[in-house]
Amino acid sequence: MLYREAGDFKTSYREDSQTFPLRLDRWGYYATLAVAFLVIPLVINDYWANAVLVPFLVYSIAALGLNILTGYAGQVSLGTGGFMAVGAYATYKLSTSFPDISILIHILLAGGITAVVGMLFGLPSLRIKGFYLAVATLAAQFFLVWLFNKVPWFYNYSASGQITAPERTVLGWFVTGPQTSAPAKYLVCLVFAVGLAWIARNLTRGTVGRKWMAIRDMDIAAEIIGVNPLTAKLTAFAVSSFFVGVAGALFFSVYLGAAEVGEAFGINKSFLILFMVIIGGLGSIFGSFAGAAFLVLLPVLLKNVLVGTLGWPTDLAAHIELMIVGALIVVFLIVEPHGLAQLWRLTKEKLRLWPFPH
Amino acid sequence: MEQFLYAAEVVVNGLMAGVMYALVALGFVLIYKASGVFNYAQGVMALFAALTLVGLQNGQVPFAHMINATFGTHLDTFGWTLPAIVAIALTALVMVGLAIAIEKLVLKHLVNQVPIILFMATIGLAWFLEGLGDVMWGADIKMLDVGVPKGASEALMTVTEQWTGYGFYIDRLDIWAAAIAAMLVAALMVFSQYTKQGRALRAVADDHQAALSVGISLRFIWVLVWSIAGFVALVAGIMWGSKSGVQFSLSLIALKALPVLMLGGFTSIPGAIVGGLIIGVGEKLFEFYVGPLVGGATENWFAYVLALIFLVFRPQGLFGEKIIERV
């Protein structure tokens, strides 16, 4: 009753193929966007921006990217951290070499560079499949991290190898560097997240997306019906890496402001993002956001409950937190292996009938 | 000649390191073969086993820190110490208990899921065990001493000095590890070839459904294989723990085992051993000769890149089952 798909008639192809064909969906998303763009920036403070919302948006972008590769094209990757590092170091190099060009352009360019690197490391996927590929992408992870650690050119020969984001403005507002206000940080990330989500949504329901899904479901069969696995897999790697690269760029320049490659972009990051994708739901745009929200909020929440409310010693709380997150993941996989996105779908099913039983 | 001897020394030490990697990789292979689960928690299981072993040996009170924090008590140890062999036996029992719990609470509910979900579940498990190990036994660095000797082998050094004029260095711990690994593999082979359970295990590894249809209990086999993997983790934990103390970093050895698996194939026990040796020697030689030219610390990625290049030519690994795809 509340959620209605019936009765929403279209009279032109254009209307039929818009991003959100259902009126209810469309209004729902418009409302969410309105709140996100108009209300939250007015009430946001440093803590909410830096500890919750900015990491959530950045991780959402990375999860979107990985979801394209893993959820839509079926190629499991554990190299996400390494590709994020490419994005971060590319922005650093670009913004320190060409300080006059807008940082937003640098971030997009960094995504492009990451896409090229991603395609390069995607080449073995033509031969290697399944877990072998997953482990093979770890080669990218470890090699890239080592590279950025060892070649001083990447960090402008600073003594410690740390990179620090220079201060840059967009339309007179600081968007990187310590003087950035909480709303500015949040809005930059939000613009990228919304824009990329829109691109992802439209890519995945078009020809490219269908090819990816054909490859995912069975690559040999897809090849036989005329999907070129080379272009399909490589475009998946490229698009995915572009997203991940932008996420890495934002992660470094807007969120953290300084980074050290082994610490910020290590193997744990790859696992974390893969988790977001799985918990959110493979092959779902909404799922990427939901998964990121779940894994960003849960530790913060647990920490605050265990330390703040229950007053436990911090180390004990940290260990228990690890246990709870681990156990929750297992429980979650048992109860709903298709992720939060599936829960959302079920909710919609329910809402379609509610409050009438039949 | 001198250069050759150095190289030989590096190779021998690489082989020894390879054995240590293979010890971890073995646990992965066992579980993957029998249940198709890529068990990321194997490294954490080694940590957990080693923590439990030390805790039992020193008579620590489990969860002492948590109990103290909640009730304000001052528990620490029971005040006894157990002989190593008793503690090892008890730890093995704990690992069997853990295997049963994992089967009951996790695996049973995940039958028929796609591999990646199972893989993720084991990562969740790894986090859980990591937290549990610390809560139970505390996060301090612990010394593990079950009587495995360490330090350079004197005998070997003098013998090689007489023969070649250059005393070879090999850690006695590594020699022990190699011997124990060899025994472990032999025992596993005997077990899987000559016992009823072993045959059942191989049957399950071959074909789940066929095994089920001739009356083999899949759940029993899973408990069995996770117990064995737990035992292998215990052995790996003892070896690595004797080397540099028992602490969080022990769980990271899983990362050293992954390229070994890729190279050797996920399904082959000899593959794990041979893969381990190749990786061990390869990365040591590379770090020793090429490392200084490119700034060192190459060991982390070299193993992966080596395995990756290898896989491009042989996608199922060295000894892995040939991948046959049907539409």
Added chain:
Amino acid sequence: MTLRFASLVAAAILAAAPALADLVVPNLSYRTGPYGANGTQYADGFNDYFTLLNERDGGIGGQKVQVPECETAYNTEKGVECYESTKGTGALVYNPLSTGITYQLIPKVSVDKIPLYTPGYGRTSAKNGKVFEWVFNAPANYWDGASVIVKHLLDLNGGSLDGKKIALLYHNSAYGKEPIRTLQELGKKHGFTLTELPVDAAAGQEQKSQWLQIRREKPDYVIMWGWGVMNQAAIQEAANVRYPMDQFIGIWWAGSEVDVKPAGAAANGYKSATFHGVGTEYPIYADLNKFVVEPGKASQGGEHVGSVLYSRGMYAALVIAEAIRKAQELSGTPTVNAAQVRDGFEALEITPERLTELGLPDFGPEITMTCENHGGSGMARIQQWDAAAGKWTLISEFTEPDQEVLQPLIDADSEAFAKEAGITLRC
């Protein structure tokens, strides 16, 4: 559902804020993760010193000190979360015990105007107060440590290291790379050659190839910049390849009990730099026992009292407490704010007499900070492990580092930063 969850989150976060105390010194500690074993002891010392002040003296200048602890797990993201969640509570100074988190916080604290105190770690060139207004790293920094170690080696070799080979075994991270440039410069000056041997942070326990390399090259000395499991593994491997322990010297972060104990008797003679005393033979421990340990108020039950890292945590707390005291004196009010504490740091003077008064005679070097100099004298000393007695013995007096070499490096690095970040020089 989402709404309820959000309100739950909000409630939990609000609840997390500690009750407003007069003096808040957050302890961004790490007791978990790969470096948890090291971080725990430091955090205990840090907490216990403030507990002692509260219990014995009723705080500083009559104001109680609150030390809310926040777990970072040595992870920069969690560090940021901790910083953001505690800075609103009136935090006076931060001491995150992580070079990575320090780099993260340096730009942030200068905007939020909260001092950052990083004794013996963090960004070395922060010593230059002209550029880094809010950062203090007295009494010594990494480059001081490197120089004092080289000075010790000079002493052992009658003043010349000409033609000697020195290997640097380092943690492959920002922290481990810090001393390379200094050691290269010192190498040029004293004529020794430097071999760099990085050890990967994640795989720190496997160092066979590095030690085989040391076996082949036979360097005269090995200097180590390690942290966590890397230290134990290195000392163990050194013992295995029979590298003479007294030619193996670590920086202060590679010189605590946890590092040497796993190697047992074989670690005897291993040296490390340090910038404070160690052990429980100082008068302060009588008070600490009476007011903190015995009443059961010690952090984590007080099992690490007197260890190297515990002493270091306590020393950091002591300097912070003294800075707060100085700030109270300067501003004439007991309830100081973060900016006043910064002024307190800048005018801080800890004389040997003051240390004796505090119950820690000859515990640390004399500290005098000024507007230009945020790093004190940089004096450090060398300690040696006595495996039979199971304790560290101090084997040298406080030694001045070679400022002639260090100062130009500090100026160059900090001025490069100033230019990059657009900072105008003060003082």
